[in-house]
Amino acid sequence: MSDPVDVAIIGAGAAGLMAAIWAGRTDSERRIVVLDSAKKPGAKILISGGGRCNVTHDGVDENAYAGSSRPAIRKVLRRFDVAQTVEFFRALGVKLKREETGKLFPTTDKARTVLDSLLGAARGAGVELMHPYRVEAVERQNDGFLIRGDGDELVARKVVLATGGRSIPKSGSDGHGYRMAQSLGHTLTPRLFPALVPLTLPRDHFIRELAGVTIIARLEVRTATDKVIQSYTDSTLCTHFGLSGPSVLDISRYYQAAQADDPGAQLTVCWLPGIDDRQLEGDLRTLGRRTVGGYVAKHLPERLGRALCAAVGVDAGTTGDRLTRGARQRLVMVLTQLRLPITGNRGYDFAEVTAGGVPLSEIHLETMESRVCPGLYVIGEICDVDGRIGGYNFQWAWASGYVAGKSI
Numbered sequence: 317m318s319d320p321v322d323v324a325i326i327g328a329g330a331a332g333l334m335a336a337i338w339a340g341r342t343d344s345e346r347r348i349v350v351l352d353s354a355k356k357p358g359a360k361i362l363i364s365g366g367g368r369c370n371v372t373h374d375g376v377d378e379n380a381y382a383g384s385s386r387p388a389i390r391k392v393l394r395r396f397d398v399a400q401t402v403e404f405f406r407a408l409g410v411k412l413k414r415e416e417t418g419k420l421f422p423t424t425d426k427a428r429t430v431l432d433s434l435l436g437a438a439r440g441a442g443v444e445l446m447h448p449y450r451v452e453a454v455e456r457q458n459d460g461f462l463i464r465g466d467g468d469e470l471v472a473r474k475v476v477l478a479t480g481g482r483s484i485p486k487s488g489s490d491g492h493g494y495r496m497a498q499s500l501g502h503t504l505t506p507r508l509f510p511a512l513v514p515l516t517l518p519r520d521h522f523i524r525e526l527a528g529v530t531i532i533a534r535l536e537v538r539t540a541t542d543k544v545i546q547s548y549t550d551s552t553l554c555t556h557f558g559l560s561g562p563s564v565l566d567i568s569r570y571y572q573a574a575q576a577d578d579p580g581a582q583l584t585v586c587w588l589p590g591i592d593d594r595q596l597e598g599d600l601r602t603l604g605r606r607t608v609g610g611y612v613a614k615h616l617p618e619r620l621g622r623a624l625c626a627a628v629g630v631d632a633g634t635t636g637d638r639l640t641r642g643a644r645q646r647l648v649m650v651l652t653q654l655r656l657p658i659t660g661n662r663g664y665d666f667a668e669v670t671a672g673g674v675p676l677s678e679i680h681l682e683t684m685e686s687r688v689c690p691g692l693y694v695i696g697e698i699c700d701v702d703g704r705i706g707g708y709n710f711q712w713a714w715a716s717g718y719v720a721g722k723s724i
């Protein structure tokens with residue numbers, strides 16, 4: 317066994333590297349190691365944002381997150397905000413650009429730039445990166461921790477758990493970190509589930525025939541009593557398995573959470589978010605000699621329009637003056653409030669993050685040190701915090717990593 321290390325950080329993802337950099341910068345005399353099971357750490361950074369790495373978002377606030385309480389999330393986000401993130405990367409030579417959506421990407425449009433800058437900064441801060449080193453167990457010892465894995469055993473005075481969640485397990489984040497957190501006394505939320513994940517529809521659902529159709533639509537989670545509890549309007553993609561695209565990814569965790577509490581909860585889609593129901597009713601009532609198909613085609617991709625008419629048994633060639641009241645009502649429903657009989661989701665292999673994890677109530681948020689196991693720090697996606705798409709999840713990783721690194 318080698319000499320004790322001062323700080324062992326488990327996981328060289330966004331959060332772990334950030335903690336390592338700031339721990340090294342804060343006190344360069346200490347021995348800080350980062351252990352990662354992956355042959356090439358940083359896989360998730362490299363695949364993020366379609367290979368461009370959406371580093372953050374200019375509108376980050378706690379309302380874009382779910383999981384632990386929003387005031388708790390805010391407390392950490394405030395310590396390292398978007399301006400600090402931009403400045404941090406600028407100082408590493410990575411300029412960020414803001415896109416129309418508010419998302420920030422490196423000007424190179426290459427995630428590799430972000431990863432290389434973090435690895436360089438960690439080296440520059442005197443951090444040792446050990447990989448592949450899969451940590452199997454962390455055990456509490458008198459005044460530190462014993463770390464066991466597929467490399468030499470290590471004794472560390474302080475340990476940072478930055479093992480991520482379960483999404484894309486082949487990247488190295490396979491959920492083992494949750495078991496280690498539990499073995500050190502933490503609890504986990506009652507449910508862990510894939511978030512920012514595409515949703516599936518029954519094999520014979522007409523949407524699956526429309527693979528490739530993309531449209532701005534509004535997705536809504538409704539309670540069994542039809543109250544809308546969450547809604548996102550954004551690009552929505554019909555696929556061979558069901559639905560994907562930003563609106564679907566964003567709403568996926570809310571739909572799953574609502575279903576778990578109330579099996580009567582529903583997901584509905586409004587294909588015409590720019591037209592309110594009354595206007596639509598009126599438009600259809602006053603079509604006269606024009607056809608339903610012609611009207612729908614003005615607002616929707618043709619394939620989708622035809623399929624929606626067919627789904628409610630209305631011939632697209634029907635003229636307004638022949639449209640019955642019942643048919644008109646069915647059309648309004650299918651266009652504005654189509655119930656989606658979701659059968660499930662694409663699972664962790666396709667999810668961008670994991671919902672659930674170590675509750676923030678078990679962590680001192682000024683430092684990210686565990687309340688149940690002093691000397692242990694818990695950061696990044698392993699915490700019960702998940703954000704919308706758009707750079708929010710990395711911002712959580714940067715902020716929680718920074719707080720731990722500075723205070724450890």
Ligand SMILES: Cc1cc2nc3c(=O)[nH]c(=O)nc-3n(C[C@H](O)[C@H](O)[C@H](O)COP(=O)(O)OP(=O)(O)OC[C@H]3O[C@@H](n4cnc5c(N)ncnc54)[C@H](O)[C@@H]3O)c2cc1C
Pocket residue numbers: 326327328329330331332351352353354357358359360361363364365366369370371372449450451452478479480481483484487488489490491492493667668669695696697698706707708709710711713
């Ligand atoms: C396809 C995809 C695209 C994404 N795009 C974006 C985006 O553009 N913007 C954004 O904000 N978020 C994005 N995300 C989410 C973002 O990548 C994560 O929220 C973020 O990487 C979490 O950081 P982390 O450091 O907590 O965990 P991770 O990045 O998962 O890192 C955890 C590290 O711990 C290591 N590890 C795990 N267990 C062990 C063990 N037992 N022993 C040793 N090492 C271990 C893993 O190998 C891994 O390197 C995306 C996610 C995916 C999957």
